[in-house]
Amino acid sequence: MSIRAPWSGEAWAGSLGVIGAGGAVINDPTRPALTGWRWLSGGGGLRPWAGAAWGGGGVIERPAQGGLLAIADPDVAAVRLEAWWSGAAFLRMMRLVEGQPPTPVRDGYPLSVRSLTRRNRCADPSGELATTLWQAGSNTTVAGADDVAAAAGSRVIRIRATAAGSVQAIVPAGITVLDQTQVSFALRPSVAPSGALTVRAEWIDETGAVTANSTPGLTSSALSGFVGAAGTAMRRTSVFTVTPPPGAATANLYLEVAGMAAGATVDIDTVLVEDAAPAGDQAGLYFDGDVLTGSWDIARHSSPSQLPGTQQVMDTEAPLDVPIRYLMTAPDAPGVQVLSEPVVLPSRRRVWLSHPEWAIPLQVTVNEEPEVTYPIKQEVLETLGGLPVAVSGARRSTARGTYKIATRDFDDRGLLQDMLDDGSPLLLRMPADHGHGPGEWIAVKDVTRGRTGHRAMNGTYRFQLPFTVVRAPALPAA
Template identity: 30%
Template structure:
């Protein structure tokens, strides 16, 4: 016979899930995950912290997002979040009854603002139409689909603009007009030609503020790029400096010369940045959004960071919200997720989770079922009045918090020492119990004197019972003192 875990019947169950039917309309898909988030501008105290999932419409576009992924094995909920051009965000857990709880150590999550990006190109890949594109001299244009320009694992462009030469010579495709920049900018695009072009690049008309043409400049790519373009889509890039005295960027055209009648020039995936900080992106890319009409406007992209909620309640749906001073009054909110209790239970014992506020750490402990009794005291003064049958009773404003005792079971000395270490500094501890116990999801307890009893069974020499009284307390904003090493 063995006296290991099998005797106690410690079997795991449960997992992490999205509540059935919880996905409301208006969600924005999170790249790489089967989840959505909601962009809102309407604050309220309604359940989940929003009067509506989508909020009211506004001119500010959702360059932020959040995904909540429960990890029942680790007893945490993992959060992936981003917000372009923000220095920090605050993360709040919104429980099913509308209670808003700041996620510990995530009240001000620093973001890599310097890595946020802005693509100043409108309609950069002709996703839905040729809006803004024009045919230059000796050119007819059309929109083509079914191409495959692989940017990276999460981003493949499938549409492009095609210019066809009506006679021998050159092709010119005017791209949608974008605002001029006083800075030197980099233009990058994917290009393909049906034959080797003599030259390949951009042509830009510069105008002054009186709409007078100052000059037309040509920016050519290398001969190696032109050769590669004749074999298939390749990356072309030029540097464009604003012309002195110009205030308007006129027609910008893709150009190719030295082609024959019927030859084609295909262009797509236009990226316009001060410095090319990474691969092509647009509003359809991960962690990005269109800053206007989808597919037709310029776009912004943030960088995802990761946070863990070590205090996520068990067996109850919650949502997570991020806000930032970069856009006051706006919020991104995850859909509801549930961290199921993947806890063991056996004859006379059940597993619960204990978390110390001074550590991003949770331990699993065993208790002898739930407390046999809990008291909630009420301060009262009882005064007997002479000549009256009934006394006068004066009570306090409200009943006190829960009080009782718990008996933990440690099967080994290591388990005993770990539990004692958590209890030693007297800090309030979070006890997360299965929902069927009926205790609050944020059950913070302050523990009193610890009584350690030896297990009498001769074959279980290391087993100890640790009995300790508790008082329910408020959630501490920070650790009461550092946990000893």
């Protein structure tokens, strides 16, 4: 895959004529079917923005390496990030705001990848383009066929018996022995065969000799439950597990059905050949490079595919009312960057206070703009017969003052007291037009809590927070 620069996969890079791994990911509520897709050049002298989502001249293609969705959630003053990257052990996310240095996302720098990348080793799992990768055995023809009831896409792989007897098809799946291999697929015989279906793994050692065969399958009586005419619904088989014997290095995979009538067919679709057993309910759950977050290793519908799990992060420190983009990298692909589409987190005229270790910010009310002091270390020295001399530090110190903050009810009062309890710096974010920038990290000293002329059962309380603007708390070490 040719990439001219790390940013060549961005939404506006359409005129470069390259397919950038990663790239911008569209999140357009008006076109939900395109979620997770990015736009590439349509070719032919397009303007730099012609490949973007609004350009009309681009084509859509899924990210080949990874992707990143950024979705604003103003109800909790956070941006929800969903990320995926094939084969990555951990990810790094940066927040990009115009006029501000790139800022690491807390809990996303680094972000450990908790779910493994799944791999479908079948190079042509559904016959959508052609079936040339499938090989037919004796008494067998293999071809693609249009079918309105295909389990995925619009075509199935049709195995036909030339004469009465057994049929055999070699599955295009490169099995390298590391562990057990699981096989499953959608199945529909045209008539019930008198024999069984066998998923046969032919194990081969390093010398090229066949060492053993694994032969799980379905009996003829079980196969009768899958019978249906073309255009009728297909049923998915259970998972067949083949286990390598000692000394095996690779395997050839065969689908065999005995007792077929002359001209009878067996339609298969959505073939999944996967190493070992994925966790939980993922076993046997089909995927290929066309599903959301999936990608093809080389060519679409003509190569193995992979499916990384999504990782979720809540950015509770994102500035309000300004465009934000997120940049993601992975250690195993240092030359590739994934850049999200811009997202704006609306303030809705609210003010939020965040603790670096809390998952959800707290909505508060700032009663008035504080008077702020910018102290400086300075001495004025008297001189004999001349003007005094001022000796100052290098620069004035950071802002100091007192915020008067009100909470709405008893619950918020308790949350604010808990938030202030450990003395950690807090992030105060205001609407962008309040003039406080992307937010201020404040260290709070002795807190005063007072009533506002109400009865004891009224939940509104006012806190006086003497503050000093400080650096953001450090992120956890990798």
